[in-house]
C-alpha cells in the first residue's frame with residue numbers, strides 16, 4: 001500500500017510518499033481502508049517531534065480518518081468487517097490503510113459521507129466539550145473566538161451560535177472573517193489590523209466578554225483576559241500562535257473570572273459516557289443540517305504534504321482533507337439518507353443507552369379505517385357493535401364506531417419499527433407491555449401516531465439489551481394522549 005511517510009523529523013517538505021507493507025491489526029485493533037483523512041494542527045507538530053505523542057520513525061501523519069473496516073483483531077467484538085467507521089488514530093491516516101485500537105473507532109452514521117466523517121469529531125468534539133462541559137455557555141452570553149477561521153475556531157463559532165450566544169470572531173484576514181460571518185458570527189475583529197481590546201469594548205458596550213475560546217495563545221491572550229466580564233470563563237484550548245502565554249494571576253482575581261483548561265482527548269478517555277453523548281448530539285445536529293464542517297480544500301494522497309504546509313502557513317479555513325480512496329468518497333450518500341430521514345438510527349446497543357430518559361422519536365400518522373377495526377375484531381373474536389356496526393354506533397355518544405383499545409396497543413411494534421432501528425443487531429423482540437392506560441376512545445378514520453421515550457436500557461442475558469419504552473399515542477388535532485403504555489423489548 002502507499003502512504004505519506006515521516007522518515008526523519010522536520011517540516012512537511014521532508015515527508016516522502018512511498019510504497020510500504022500493509023499493516024496487520026493486533027488483537028484489540030481493526031484495519032481500516034482509509035477513504036479520507038483530515039489534517040489537524042498536531043500533524044504539523046508531530047512530524048517535527050514537537051508534539052506530546054512521539055511515534056517511532058518511520059510513521060505516517062494524519063490522526064482523524066473515515067473508511068471501511070477490512071480486518072478485525074481477535075478480541076474485537078463490537079465492530080465488523082465491511083462496517084463504515086470514523087476513527088481518531090493519532091497518526092497513520094495519510095495512507096491507504098491504517099490499524100487503530102477498537103476503542104478509538106466509531107460507527108459512521110449512514111447519513112454521513114466519509115469526508116464529513118473524517119472532519120467532524122476532532123474540531124466539533126473539542127469545541128462542544130469546551131463550550132458545553134467546561135464553560136457552560138448560556139444563551140445570550142457573548143462568546144469571543146480567537147483564531148476563529150481555524151479548525152477548532154470555526155467549529156466554536158458554529159456551535160456557539162447554535163447554543164444561542166452572541167459571537168465575536170477574531171482572525172487575521174478579512175477573507176477569513178467573511179467565512180466566520182457566513183457561519184454565524186455577529187461581530188468581526190481583524191486582530192492583525194484592529195485593536196482587539198477597543199473592539200471588544202465597543203461590541204460589548206464596555207461589559208466585557210462572558211466566554212473566550214482561545215486556541216491561539218501567544219500575544220492575544222493577555223489583552224483578551226483584561227477584557228473579561230465579571231464571572232467570565234477563559235477557555236485555554238491551544239497555542240497555535242507559538243508562545244505559551246504567562247499571565248498575571250491578579251487578572252483572574254480582579255475580573256472575578258475563571259481560566260479553564262480544555263483537553264478533549266483526555267476528556268474522551270476519562271469521561272467516555274459524556275463524550276459519547278456529545279458525539280450523538282453533534283451527529284444529530286449534522287443530520288438535521290444545523291452544522292456542517294467547512295472544507296477548505298481536498299488534497300490527493302500523493303499531494304497530502306501540501307495540506308500540512310497550508311496549515312502551517314495559516315492558509316486553511318476550517319478543514320483540509322486528504323482523499324485517500326476516491327472510489328469510496330465518490331459513493332453518493334443521498335440514496336441511503338432518504339428512506340431513513342425520520343428514523344432514529346442506532347449503530348449498536350451501546351448507543352441506545354445514551355438515549356435513556358430522552359424522547360427517541362415519533363411515528364408517522366396512521367389512519368385507523370373501518371377495515372382495520374373489522375380485521376382486529378375478527379382476529380380477536382371481539383365483534384361488539386361499538387366497533388363493527390357503523391349504523392348503530394352512529395347513534396352512540398361517540399357518533400361513530402371506535403377502535404378497540406387493544407388495537408391501538410397492538411400497533412406498538414409497527415410504530416417502534418417506524419421510529420428507530422438498530423444497525424448491527426441480530427434480532428429484536430417486543431415481548432410485552434406494562435401499565436397500559438386507555439385515556440380516550442379513538443373514532444374510526446382518526447389518524448394515530450406514537451411518541452416513544454426510552455425509560456430504561458439494561459443488560460439482558462447473552463449480550464442483549466432490555467428496553468422499557470414509554471409509548472404515548474395521540475390522534476390528530478388533539479393535544480391530549482389517547483393511550484399511554486410502557487412497552488418492553490429485548491434486542492440482541
Ligand SMILES: NC(=O)c1ccc[n+]([C@@H]2O[C@H](COP(=O)([O-])OP(=O)(O)OC[C@H]3O[C@@H](n4cnc5c(N)ncnc54)[C@H](OP(=O)(O)O)[C@@H]3O)[C@@H](O)[C@H]2O)c1
Pocket residue numbers: 040041042122126147148149150151152153170171172173176215216236237238239240241242262263264265311312314316318
Ligand atoms: N485542547 C484540546 O483538546 C485541543 C483540541 C484540538 C486542537 N487543539 C489546539 O488548538 C489549536 C488550533 O488547532 P486547529 O486544528 O484549529 O489549527 P488551525 O486550523 O491551524 O487553526 C489555528 C488558527 O490559529 C491562528 N494562528 C495564529 N498564529 C498562528 C501561527 N503562528 N501558526 C498557525 N496558526 C496561527 C490562525 O488563524 P489566524 O491566521 O486567523 O490568526 C489559524 O487559523 C492548536 O494549538 C491545537 O493543538 C487543542
